Amino acid sequence: MLTIATGNKAVAAAVKEVRPEVIAAYPITPQTEIVEQIAEYVTSGELDSRYIPVESEHSAMAACIGASITGARTFTATSSHGLAYMHEMVNWAAGARLPIVMANVNRALGPGWNVWAEHTDSFQERDTGWLQVYVSTVQEAYDTALMAFRIAEHKDVLLPVMVNLDGFVLSHSMQSLETVTPGDFVPPLHLPHAIDVTNPAGYGTLTGPDEHFKFRWEIEQAMRKSVRVIADTERDFAERFGRQYGVAEEYRYEDADVVVIAMGTLGKEAEVAVDLLRNEGVKAGSLRVRWLRPFPELDLSGRDIVVIDRDYSFGFGGVLAHSLMAKSRIEPYSVIAGLGGQEVTFDDIAGFVRDRTPGSETWFGVKGNV
Amino acid sequence: MTEIPKEEYILKCTSACAGCPSSLILRYVLKAAGPDTVLVVPACCTSVIQGIYPNTALNVPVYNVAFAAAAACASGMSEAFRKAGKKTSVIVYAGDGGTVDIGIQALSGAFERETDFLYICYDNEAYGNTGMQRSGSTPVGARTTTTPGGKTHAKKDIDAIVAAHNPSYLATACAAYPQDLFKKVGKALSLRGSKFIHVLAPCPPGWRFSSEMTVEMGKLAVKSGIWILYERESGKVTINGPSKAAMIKPVPLEDYLSGQGRFKGISQKAIDALKSQAEQRAKHLQKEAEGIC
Structure with missing residues (x-):
């Protein structure tokens, strides 16, 4: 369907299509419109998700982590200071191999207070094990958010994905948007290490020097494999919906x-x-x-x-x-x-x-x- | 007599210290909760007690998470389970530092949102895992590695803070009264919404007493009135039996203090402050129990 939307609303619309079971978020300029729109979708019944209005970004990512480890699809959105505040949990999400998708609306960090576009916020998270993608149009924000879920949840990846869009310049700009019906483009999530009370396991247990690096190596292996998964996802998206962007x-x-x-x-x-x-x-x-x-x-x-x-x-x-x-x-x-x-x-x-x-x-x- | 199940959810060979109250408490918590349970554990002694990867000494799933994040992580987990139609109990098992200090924001948020979970704070009144530094829960006069001259500030009243969130259930318990603890966990898990149980955990190496004295030290805490066993349901306070008795005829607080190295050389001023705080708390709870306030 052809419509017009802001970058933020395009992200929210994409999230509605993939129906995360749990969404936890905290408002911050210029991301607010994403979480407001999602709250509207949930209240109106257009989106059957559990929306957790957490008290901080640290808790937003912690809640996504707690939900994701049960095998649920999860989403959050933040910006700038919010991303910096959740930094500890940003690391945790990747280390725990959880396919959380997050939109980050790029904004400068203070002081002084500045709410406008800058990439330093997400660049500071570049070594955490998250995949990071940067978009330039409303359409691309929508398409990339859809692709992000499929890439994150792919069995060869199982790493979180951050979709970055420039504050105000894109988050608040109205452009034309062609929405799609993704169908099975984003298949149901199967998390192989989801919590199972019939098969109890310890998650994030104390891990010594003889073991820790092995988990880090597995993250790097997944990151390398993600190159092909991104390419395959883009190709399939182009075949189904006619748009392609490339690395x-x-x-x-x-x-x-x-x-x-x-x-x-x-x-x-x-x-x-x-x-x-x-x-x-x-x-x-x-x-x-x-x-x-x-x-x-x-x-x-x-x-x-x-x-x-x-x-x-x-x-x-x-x-x-x-x-x-x-x-x-x-x-x-x-x-x-x-x-x-x-x-x-x-x-x-x-x-x-x-x-x-x-x-x-x-x-x-x-x-x-x- | 309460029937306590024979099933054990803490397997042998934990890394707990001798006489550890935290594993004693957790043993009864899990007996009451049963197998359809997930523990969420922030950084605390239990992070270590459960063992080192690839082993685990706990026979329920344990999700270890960052220090400040336990209640928020449990929020997400609880919502995801309920969305999937599962009744799995989500229990945060956190120390006092992870509860009254670094975890208090997430705790407050989760209780304000009426998250369906049980939060258990096992309180050894200091940061035990890192070698006994003071926490907001350390009582006045107690020596820790960061209060070598004795703590100058009072213990934070986390129960009053949690009570202000109007939780479905709030109770205190003590490692020395496992049947009382077992019943309270069972009751908490039978209710929907946010539940809080604050358990005193007398810690032999931290409080500097001999490791066979854990239960005795817990009993002295209750009998002296420094620790009061009570429940708060729908605003109604019930003081439990052992504490009712202690309010009528307490043992001297000095009997509790003198057995612990952390109170060695405590000033009379600090002892008076401890007594005064205990008396005020008892009076206030008694009034609440009688429906006066």
Whole structure:
């Protein structure tokens, strides 16, 4: 059905289709619309879920963990400080191999208080064992949320998945949305280690130095296997519903001499910049990285690369730029832009390309910053 | 006489200390709860007592979870079981630190939402698992590794805090009175909604008394009136037999204190404070039991 929706409502609509048994959430700007919409669905009877209005994000993830280990499908949503507050349980969810799906509406962390888009919140969770995907449109938010459940719950993965969408720029923007009837696209969840009172077991028991690393290795094995599961899920989604995104979405990429790499909505804005530059005769292209974990293997050789990071690791650099430097062995022009909702237009991005100095870093809007 | 089932849900070879009240309490909790039970255990002595992976000394499923998360985790578990049409009892088994300090927010949230579960706090009045540091539940005057001169603040009244949530059932119990505990767990699990049982757990290494004295120390706590056995159902308070007797003719509090190394050298001021707190609590509960307040 064709409709219009915000990014937040698109996520809620996708959640309604896959019918989690338990949803636990705590409100935080700019995620609130997701949990309000889900509460509406549950109250009206459109969604037959147990909705737990917890008293904190730490408890939201703890409640999802408690529900998930019984074999129930679970969902939560958060943002920024909420994600930071639940950090302990974010680790626990992955370590316990629970296929929880969470929407994170990307927002800066304080101080000072800032409710606008930045990726630092979810980037700080990148080593927890969660799969992480970043979307750029309302449609993509909906489609990716649907796919997230199937990927998380796949027997070769059984890891939680975080779907990230930029605060306000996407969470509160209205765009057209084609909803689908997923049918058996997301099959029923079968959790092999679900609690069974007829076969009692200890979960998360004290685990010594001779055993702990084996569980960590299994998480990494699942993370590696998830690459194929993501690809298969995307392929099946495309066959059924006609849309495909890829691990990283290319735009006028094939013959490009210079490529802008970004994530989330800035990755979409970069496409407009590419058109602008092409009109000027610059053979530009863009690549929008969708999956942060597992991190994509990208062949970027033979091109100039401009990486935009809407995040920063102090004393280190832009996380996306440095990840690509390590994984794809490139020397990009690293631009730090869009922190805390700083406006970055296609004109600005075209400017980054024109002014690029490979191997250096610059902070957009800060003078004499190199 | 109460019939206590022969079935054991704590298998042999736990890693508990000699004379451990926590495993004694849990033994009777599980006898009352039976096999259709899941324990949710935050960081506490029971995290260790149950054994090391791949072994477990407990014969019911145990979900170990982060320190602050027990009541919230149980919320999700309870909702998921009820959604699936299962009556499985969800029991949080947490120490005093995980209850009155770091876990209090999740506990409050779960009780406010009337989560269908039983929360049991076994209270050895300090962080036992990490080597006896003070908790909010440590009584005034008690020496712990972080209060080497004796604690200067009073024990937090967690029962009053939980009572303010108007739970379906609230009771205190003591490791030294297993039949009383068994009955209270059975009663709690027969009711829907949020239930709380606060069990005093005299801890030989933590309180510094000999390990064969656990039951004796628990009895002295009740007989001296420092620990009162009572139940609170639908706002009605019932003081249980042993504590009724203690209110008429208590043994001197000094008999309880002098047997414990943690109170060695306690000041008269701290003893007076302990006595005064115990008296006030007794008076208040008596009034409530008589329906006066």
